[in-house]
Amino acid sequence: GATCDLCVEYLPTAVTAPAPNDAGTVEVSYFDGLNPQTASRNMTAIAVTKATLTITPIQPFNFGTQATNSSTTHTYQIDNTGQTPATGLVASGFGGTPFSLTGVDIGGCPTTIAPGGSCTMSVTFNPTTSAAFSENLTITYNDGVIPNETLVQNFLGNSADPANLVYTLALYDFGNSPVGSPTIMNVTVTNGGGVPATALSGGGLDPPFSF
Numbered sequence: 001g002a003t004c005d006l007c008v009e010y011l012p013t014a015v016t017a018p019a020p021n022d023a024g025t026v027e028v029s030y031f032d033g034l035n036p037q038t039a040s041r042n043m044t045a046i047a048v049t050k051a052t053l054t055i056t057p058i059q060p061f062n063f064g065t066q067a068t069n070s071s072t073t074h075t076y077q078i079d080n081t082g083q084t085p086a087t088g089l090v091a092s093g094f095g096g097t098p099f100s101l102t103g104v105d106i107g108g109c110p111t112t113i114a115p116g117g118s119c120t121m122s123v124t125f126n127p128t129t130s131a132a133f134s135e136n137l138t139i140t141y142n143d144g145v146i147p148n149e150t151l152v153q154n155f156l157g158n159s160a161d162p163a164n165l166v167y168t169l170a171l172y173d174f175g176n177s178p179v180g181s182p183t184i185m186n187v188t189v190t191n192g193g194g195v196p197a198t199a200l201s202g203g204g205l206d207p208p209f210s211f
Contacts, residue, residue: 012047048083051143063157071126080113084144098127127159160194
């Protein structure tokens with residue numbers, strides 16, 4: 001009734017998936033007390049490619065220039081192009097920078113990605129000072145062969161002072177204007193900030209003033 005364990009290693013040198021399978025036979029020869037005997041069992045296995053993670057920009061890796069204290073989120077797709085699950089995903093590299101992962105686990109991606117699977121990762125850029133920023137995001141994972149394989153992606157972003165529209169003059173004086181005779185004056189507005197002023201619209205003028 002005693003038992004023992006045989007340690008059998010499978011170390012493929014070429015991919016066999018999806019077919020044919022690698023096949024072999026394990027044999028144990030012994031003497032049963034009367035005659036020599038052999039116990040055998042067939043063994044099969046499929047050699048697959050290791051996990052390989054790639055990142056695809058749904059939105060640019062460069063966030064461009066945005067106003068300080070504003071927040072922008074971009075999304076990216078992470079794909080496992082291998083035939084082995086990518087497990088134990090851990091992200092690092094954004095500490096102390098305006099970049100951060102948004103959502104649970106790896107910016108919304110799980111810590112395991114199935115073979116041929118994908119997920120969407122969200123990265124937020126929220127600068128608080130005017131500067132140019134460059135930071136690498138490193139995702140470490142087990143590819144089925146190497147326990148600490150890495151995927152590295154660089155992210156860029158710039159920040160500048162918010163848009164600030166300033167009139168050239170403190171007062172625009174039309175002087176004496178004859179009734180019924182329009183007087184036109186150009187009012188110059190300068191953007192003293194570092195990002196474009198958008199969604200402009202005019203207002204505040206009551207007759208006899210108009211745009």
